[in-house]
Amino acid sequence: xxxxxxDDYPWQSGMTVRNLLDEKVFTFRxxxxxxxxxxxxxxxxxxxxxxxxxxxIVLHLMAGG
Amino acid sequence: MGAILKEYRYxxxxxxxxxxxxxxxxxxxxxxxxxxEVTDFMKEKFTGGKGFDLWYLWNAVTPQTRWNSPENExxxxxxxxxxxxxxxxxxxxxxxxxxxxxxxxxxxxAGGYFGPLLxxxxxxxxxxxxKAEKELLIFIDGNNGLIEIEEAEEYPxxxxxxxxxxxxxxxxxEDDMVNVSVVCTGSAAKHGYMGLLNxxxxxxxxxxxxxxxxxxGGLGTVLNDKKIKALVVKYKGVTPNLNNAADISTINKVxxxxxxxxxxxxxxxxxxxxxxTANTVMIMSQYDLLPTRNFQTGGDPEVVNISPExxxxxxxxxxxxxxxxxxxxxxxxxxxxxxxxxxxxYAGDRVTVDGPxxxxxxxxxxxxxxxDPQAILxxxxxxxxxxxxxxxxxxxxxxxxxxxxxxxxxxEQMGGLDLRFGNSDAVLELLHQMSRGEGFGRxxxxxxxxxxxxxxxxxxxxxxxxxxIGMEVKGLEYSEYAHKESLAQxxxxxxxxxxxxxxxxxxxxxxxxxxxxxxxxxKANALYYFPMFRxxxxxVGLCKLPWNDIVPADNHKTDSPAKVPEHVQNYVDIFNxxxxxxxxxxxxxxxxERVYQFQRVFSVRMGKGERADDYAPYRSxxxxxxxxYLSRQELYDQQLRDLQGLDPENMHLDEKIARTRSYxxxxxxxxxxxxxxxRGWTSNGIPTPERLKExxxxxxxxxxxxxxxx
Amino acid sequence: xxxxxxxxxxxxxxxxxEVACSQTYFKTNDRNYSAIRILENNKTYRARNCTxxxxxxxxxxxxxxxxxxxxxxxxxxxxxxxxLGCVGFCSELVMFYADDLEVPFKCIACNxxxxxxxxxxxxxxxxxxxxx
Numbered sequence: 001x002x003x004x005x006x007d008d009y010p011w012q013s014g015m016t017v018r019n020l021l022d023e024k025v026f027t028f029r030x031x032x033x034x035x036x037x038x039x040x041x042x043x044x045x046x047x048x049x050x051x052x053x054x055x056x057i058v059l060h061l062m063a064g065g
Numbered sequence: 066m067g068a069i070l071k072e073y074r075y076x077x078x079x080x081x082x083x084x085x086x087x088x089x090x091x092x093x094x095x096x097x098x099x100x101x102e103v104t105d106f107m108k109e110k111f112t113g114g115k116g117f118d119l120w121y122l123w124n125a126v127t128p129q130t131r132w133n134s135p136e137n138e139x140x141x142x143x144x145x146x147x148x149x150x151x152x153x154x155x156x157x158x159x160x161x162x163x164x165x166x167x168x169x170x171x172x173x174x175a176g177g178y179f180g181p182l183l184x185x186x187x188x189x190x191x192x193x194x195x196k197a198e199k200e201l202l203i204f205i206d207g208n209n210g211l212i213e214i215e216e217a218e219e220y221p222x223x224x225x226x227x228x229x230x231x232x233x234x235x236x237x238x239e240d241d242m243v244n245v246s247v248v249c250t251g252s253a254a255k256h257g258y259m260g261l262l263n264x265x266x267x268x269x270x271x272x273x274x275x276x277x278x279x280x281x282g283g284l285g286t287v288l289n290d291k292k293i294k295a296l297v298v299k300y301k302g303v304t305p306n307l308n309n310a311a312d313i314s315t316i317n318k319v320x321x322x323x324x325x326x327x328x329x330x331x332x333x334x335x336x337x338x339x340x341x342t343a344n345t346v347m348i349m350s351q352y353d354l355l356p357t358r359n360f361q362t363g364g365d366p367e368v369v370n371i372s373p374e375x376x377x378x379x380x381x382x383x384x385x386x387x388x389x390x391x392x393x394x395x396x397x398x399x400x401x402x403x404x405x406x407x408x409x410x411y412a413g414d415r416v417t418v419d420g421p422x423x424x425x426x427x428x429x430x431x432x433x434x435x436x437d438p439q440a441i442l443x444x445x446x447x448x449x450x451x452x453x454x455x456x457x458x459x460x461x462x463x464x465x466x467x468x469x470x471x472x473x474x475x476x477e478q479m480g481g482l483d484l485r486f487g488n489s490d491a492v493l494e495l496l497h498q499m500s501r502g503e504g505f506g507r508x509x510x511x512x513x514x515x516x517x518x519x520x521x522x523x524x525x526x527x528x529x530x531x532x533x534i535g536m537e538v539k540g541l542e543y544s545e546y547a548h549k550e551s552l553a554q555x556x557x558x559x560x561x562x563x564x565x566x567x568x569x570x571x572x573x574x575x576x577x578x579x580x581x582x583x584x585x586x587x588k589a590n591a592l593y594y595f596p597m598f599r600x601x602x603x604x605v606g607l608c609k610l611p612w613n614d615i616v617p618a619d620n621h622k623t624d625s626p627a628k629v630p631e632h633v634q635n636y637v638d639i640f641n642x643x644x645x646x647x648x649x650x651x652x653x654x655x656x657x658e659r660v661y662q663f664q665r666v667f668s669v670r671m672g673k674g675e676r677a678d679d680y681a682p683y684r685s686x687x688x689x690x691x692x693x694y695l696s697r698q699e700l701y702d703q704q705l706r707d708l709q710g711l712d713p714e715n716m717h718l719d720e721k722i723a724r725t726r727s728y729x730x731x732x733x734x735x736x737x738x739x740x741x742x743x744r745g746w747t748s749n750g751i752p753t754p755e756r757l758k759e760x761x762x763x764x765x766x767x768x769x770x771x772x773x774x775x
Numbered sequence: 776x777x778x779x780x781x782x783x784x785x786x787x788x789x790x791x792x793e794v795a796c797s798q799t800y801f802k803t804n805d806r807n808y809s810a811i812r813i814l815e816n817n818k819t820y821r822a823r824n825c826t827x828x829x830x831x832x833x834x835x836x837x838x839x840x841x842x843x844x845x846x847x848x849x850x851x852x853x854x855x856x857x858x859l860g861c862v863g864f865c866s867e868l869v870m871f872y873a874d875d876l877e878v879p880f881k882c883i884a885c886n887x888x889x890x891x892x893x894x895x896x897x898x899x900x901x902x903x904x905x906x907x
Contacts, residue, residue: 005578005579005580006580006583007580025351027348027351028348028351028352029334030334030335030616032621032626039621039622057579058578058579059579059581059621059626059627060574060578060579061613061616061620061626061627062345062348062573062574062578063335063571063610063613063614064345064546064567064571064573064574065342065423065424065544065546065567065568065571150836150856150857150858151857151858151859240853240854243837269838270838303856304856304857304877305856305857305858305877306857313874314874317859317872317874320858320859320863321859321862321863321872322863323863324859324860324862324863324864325863325864326863327863327864328863328864328866384833385833386833386834386835386836386838388836391836391837391856391858392836392856392858392859392860393836394834394836394860394863394864396834396836
């Protein structure tokens with residue numbers, strides 16, 4: 001089990017940040033991803049593998065109106 | 066054209082550190098013109114812009130004043146940073162008056178050239194009071210120190226014709242057109258309460274007059290009631306430092322840094338330069354947040370037909386400067402050129418449509434079940450030229466459509482208009498009726514609060530259902546964001562002082578997606594900081610969008626990326642550089658809070674600023690109908706389990722709806738308590754004398770209003 | 776259109792071009808007021824000056840930038856409001872400004888620096904106009 005934006009979320013072995021974003025349908029481009037507090041740049045989304053128990057934050061910087 | 070009724074000569078005050086030091090007062094009943102001092106007291110307590118507007122308005126009215134009383138005023142002010150050219154979004158005026166929809170003060174912001182040119186003509190603020198006998202036009206010539214009041218019956222009513230004619234009238238030649246700006250409404254302002262003010266600016270590349278709007282609250286209805294056809298200002302000679310800033314070097318440096326950031330990053334972030342605010346339409350739909358069919362759901366598969374790409378590729382001219390004041394490289398006021406109108410009095414004409422903004426695509430589009438970009442653009446055009454606030458019109462029409470869908474009103478009662486969701490022909494016909502004051506158009510512009518009463522009393526509609534689905538608070542319609550699952554945004558809308566406009570707070574993603582504000586205290590802190598920060602812009606002449614619709618490349622490394630700290634610092638630096646003061650980020654919030662609390666007390670004074678006025682219709686808080694519950698069943702059933710320990714498997718749908726409702730309504734009450742505490746209000750929503758004293762606003766006139774309510 | 780070009784192999788980094796430019800237009804011997812800047816890297820010299828690309832024309836917030844009859848990009852001082860948007864937007868970083876000037880400035884291919892250059896490294900050439 002991992003945490004995504006403080007909620008529990010099922011973990012799958014080998015899931016990357018990109019996999020997670022696709023599953024959650026987090027399509028907004030203007031995001032900041034941190035895994036266990038470490039910033040993951042966009043270039044790394046395909047490569048960064050999420051481990052069981054990781055704490056993932058996907059901060060959407062939505063300006064709104 | 067018309068007879069000149071009055072001429073007034075004056076010596077335009079020189080601007081020092083962002084202030085001319087003078088405000089203009091005109092009474093259109095007796096044509097009295099006065100020059101008033103802008104005092105140190107005003108600058109200290111109210112800063113400028115909306116602050117000055119509200120102060121003058123407070124002194125003009127009594128608690129008995131209604132929107133159409135002669136003593137009601139329209140006040141316009143741009144603020145000390147207004148008119149600088151070096152940063153983006155520096156031409157915003159704020160306008161205040163008592164609103165026909167809410168009966169309390171409304172404040173509304175608009176771009177365009179009027180505000181800065183007004184200040185350069187020597188006026189920090191402009192008060193209009195009284196009601197004229199015949200329609201008037203007021204012209205301010207800031208180069209020659211001349212004010213003319215002219216009879217104006219012969220001029221056209223609709224904005225796109227009126228402003229073009231007036232701009233040409235006062236400009237010497239083509240190059241002079243940019244030096245003229247017009248404030249006017251449109252024909253529909255004669256017939257409803259949601260009339261807006263258009264603020265013009267001339268586009269020298271397209272060679273057309275264009276508009277931004279001070280749209281919310283019915284200011285155009287007030288302008289028409291006062292029989293003022295238009296306000297015109299002319300000032301030639303805009304230079305980089307007309308504000309006589311204390312430190313032009315800092316302004317230049319910060320400006321160049323910001324422009325470079327815009328050049329490098331906008332296309333990778335929000336593409337404001339290509340599409341403007343409508344860039345969020347697809348995202349909102351993908352996150353189930355695009356208001357659809359009167360806020361019933363959060364999106365629709367057909368939204369793809371009104372996506373940003375469709376507008377960029379097929380309708381909006383690309384690559385030209387589209388800022389609504391000099392220096393704005395965010396350049397987000399996109400438009401559709403040579404657009405062929407197919408309905409109404411201008412059918413067959415090709416026009417420039419200013420938009421669509423996000424609110425237009427969401428409001429006149431998905432919230433009405435319309436997914437046709439051409440129809441949306443035509444609706445946008447007619448709202449602007451007829452002078453109709455398209456947010457109020459969209460949310461009110463969505464309400465009408467749902468009432469019709471649910472059999473609460475009949476087609477006959479709408480004069481034969483088939484106003485069902487998706488029928489853009491009927492929507493356009495309704496707009497034309499509003500312009501002519503005919504048919505159902507006479508009722509449609511009165512707003513949801515008045516329509517609820519009429520539908521119940523005259524058409525026998527179900528009062529509880531209408532209360533639940535009529536999206537208004539304090540009489541003002543909601544702006545176009547679906548927020549049923551965001552308690553923070555529910556509070557941000559319903560507890561906003563003027564009514565549910567999102568200028569105070571936009572917390573939906575922070576709350577629902579990022580889950581950054583889980584507790585009541587977190588939400589209350591957000592509903593303190595963000596309204597204070599976001600309303601500061603209106604005191605000083607700035608647009609909010611450049612603050613966070615683009616962020617620096619390293620913003621993600623900061624402690625609080627949602628606040629965009631580097632941009633907040635830019636604003637502090639520019640404020641100090643113009644005014645010569647030495648404020649910091651905390652003082653900025655304090656400046657804003659002074660006016661914020663003043664506006665709340667002003668609303669209390671006018672009869673609508675207490676707890677009872679801060680409640681939301683249930684459509685804002687949760688699922689009203691079975692279809693709404695079923696559209697998010699998994700989520701709602703899970704919440705019954707997790708939050709209330711109930712077993713949804715063994716509950717009837719109506720019981721699940723009722724239990725969800727009672728839970729959410731209780732949550733909202735608890736949020737109110739937390740927010741009121743944080744804002745320094747009593748449990749009845751009244752600002753306390755202690756809080757007012759803390760921020761230096763314990764003025765005797767404010768204490769007099771709140772004392773009996775404590 | 777006319778464009779000022781620079782040959783690295785001839786440049787000796789004397790900066791006479793900068794002096795000539797700033798002296799002519801702003802009556803001061805100060806490279807911050809020169810529309811050509813010579814950058815040194817390990818004894819080789821590169822010039823930065825406007826290439827007349829014209830990117831600034833459409834983005835100018837006052838519609839003050841245009842091409843003259845020689846295709847040279849110019850700022851109309853009567854229209855410019857000193858917003859410095861062009862300075863921030865110039866991809867080549869060759870639109871310059873100073874705090875005591877009302878409008879930004881740039882190379883206008885006037886030949887004053889090329890005439891002052893002792894080695895012939897600078898030359899104004901005619902090249903194809905980019906349509907804007």
